[in-house]
Amino acid sequence: MSKDDTLQQVTTNLSDWYLSSRDRLTKASSPVFNAPRTEAIDHFRTLGIPGRGNENYLYTDVQKVFSQPYKRHIDPQKIIFSVEDLFHCDIPELDTELILLVNGWFYNNRPPLQILPNGIIYGSLAEAALRYPDMVKSHYTKYADHSTEGLVALNTAFARDGTFIYIPKNGGNEKAFQIVNILLSTEDLFVQHRNLVIVEEGAVARIVVCDHSLSALQYLTNSVTEIYVGKNAELHYYKLQNEHNLSNQFSSSYIHQERDSRVVFNTVSLHGGIVRNNVFVKLNGQGASNETLGLFLADQNQHVDNYTFVDHAEPDCTSSQNFKGVLDDQATGAFTGRILVRQDAQKTEAYQVNNNILLTDEAQMSTRPQLEIYADDVKCSHGATVGQLDENALFYLRTRGIDSREARLLLMHAFGHEILKQVSVKPLQERLEDLVDKRLRGELSRCNNCPVQCET
């Protein structure tokens, strides 16, 4: 069977699964989720799983990942373990508002929604859609376009739960929010979750997302996150992917920014099988700024593909993408950075850099800038490098008594530091530095004292 046939088969299977589970899905969900389902599955039937024919997925073997026989569930499965006993993040200074998702479901060990005195609401998106349907409805499916992206259509057709964070106008929270995604099961699993973050006008939020897989089984996650950042609001969003070689992840984040808003979106991919990160940014109001960063470390047969699309829809906005990768063994990586500057988006500043280090001859990196500029008064730049470690720097370190291996580690760490130093949550930054160091040394890079024993 050819790859395209296989993908077609997967698309058909998933569509059939929808038909057979539609009644259960709609019965258990808020009308907010149910409203776009039919349209979404219709789009999915047409769009399908993106194959190699899809130019945006040229470098990622989607077929290989989706053709595995995963178990799929419409409802949450009973997980027999106490997450509270197993999991507490040990970064002592990282005192956060915790949201736990297990296999894509809000872990129901606390009220599904926390409502803080300052008006902040966070917890399960399913619950939020039932209790605050208007609030959810005004943003849900507004940014993630299920008419053009097959994976978004698939996620929307089946959406039932995920995380929800709401920061009211001019609000803010001393603590950061921490979303921990845990994969834990006794069977290979297909997981989808849907997340919504609303940062209202003038509000400030910091969000840390940690992805872990706890069982040494095959996983495929297809997640969609919609993020609304209102006028003059600010969001710092950090995503740490620390799964294992059998965990495949397709994550699509859609960031909608209004006037004078500021967003930093940073993805650190430490471990995973096939990882694809989509970040779509729409700068929808004058003076908005967006910084999208990423660091990935891949070895063995891992594959990390970062795709960014920044839409400069309004004038006077600034965007920058800075992605760095270190590839060892036979690992492969890809970066595509699309920047669209619309005709009216004068005085746009858009910058893009992608630097990569290949440690072996077999490692491979594909990098593609895609700039479409229709305005004439703009500053845009892009650059990409694929190279080795700096021999002069290596020699310099060695002449001070530092052996070759240690010198290489120092340089690789320094390479990644440029991305990590921009993490504004200090304890998280220190932990990331430590994790990256351990990862580069080939030591297990799980959080040191975390009782959750992530398999690798």
Place this chain on the structure above:
Amino acid sequence: MLIIKNLRASIEGNEILKGINLEVKAGEVHAIMGPNGSGKSTLSAILAGRDLYQVTAGEVTFEGENLLDLPPEVRARKGIFLGFQYPVEIPGVSMVNFMRTAVNEVRKFRNLPDLSSSDFLKMMREKKALVEIDSGLTSRSVNEGFSGGEKKRNEIFQMAMLEPKLAILDETDSGLDIDALKTVAYGVNRLKTPQNAIIVITHYQRLLDYIVPDVIHVLYQGRIVKTGGKELAFELEEKGYDWIKEPNREIENE
């Protein structure tokens, strides 16, 4: 301490060193002078272990041991230090982290335990004072954004931290104003003991006003063409390198 015999070396088929002979004993300061392109930096790079060059003949021993077989880090641990003409900027590697790693590697080699954090910081403070390096520089990335003078001072600071037996200072004076030159020279002189040796490589005589050598060698076209006392520097200053070049024209015609 260091004995170089008939050392010949080339890069990409071009012979740069054409038979160097040199002996440096503990307690001595040697200066190697010469016009641009004479092979001064090549010699220092080969002594430090740079693998860009092929050694085609000759031998180098350091304390009786064949130096040429050793990787750069082992040479460093045995006590050889190269002060770079162009110190390398390494963004993201902090000076503190770099120096702690280096000092402890050298200590490990000498069967000494790692320095405690407080002892290490104390040592940093002392050595910083010695070379009058700005305290802020050591909290930054290695050489990143340092001025020319700061980079050179940082080289001497590293030398002070690592306490080498043989320090090779490659054009440490280039790009320095007279005040910076004095500070660097002062630092070097303070580090000089009867047990260690220093090779100062320079194009100009002026550094030798402050670091007074026991022996001066003039390197020209890959050979040491003159060796003498410190008065040789004055002669060079007065007559320029053409004076050396004249009687050596036959070398070019070889």
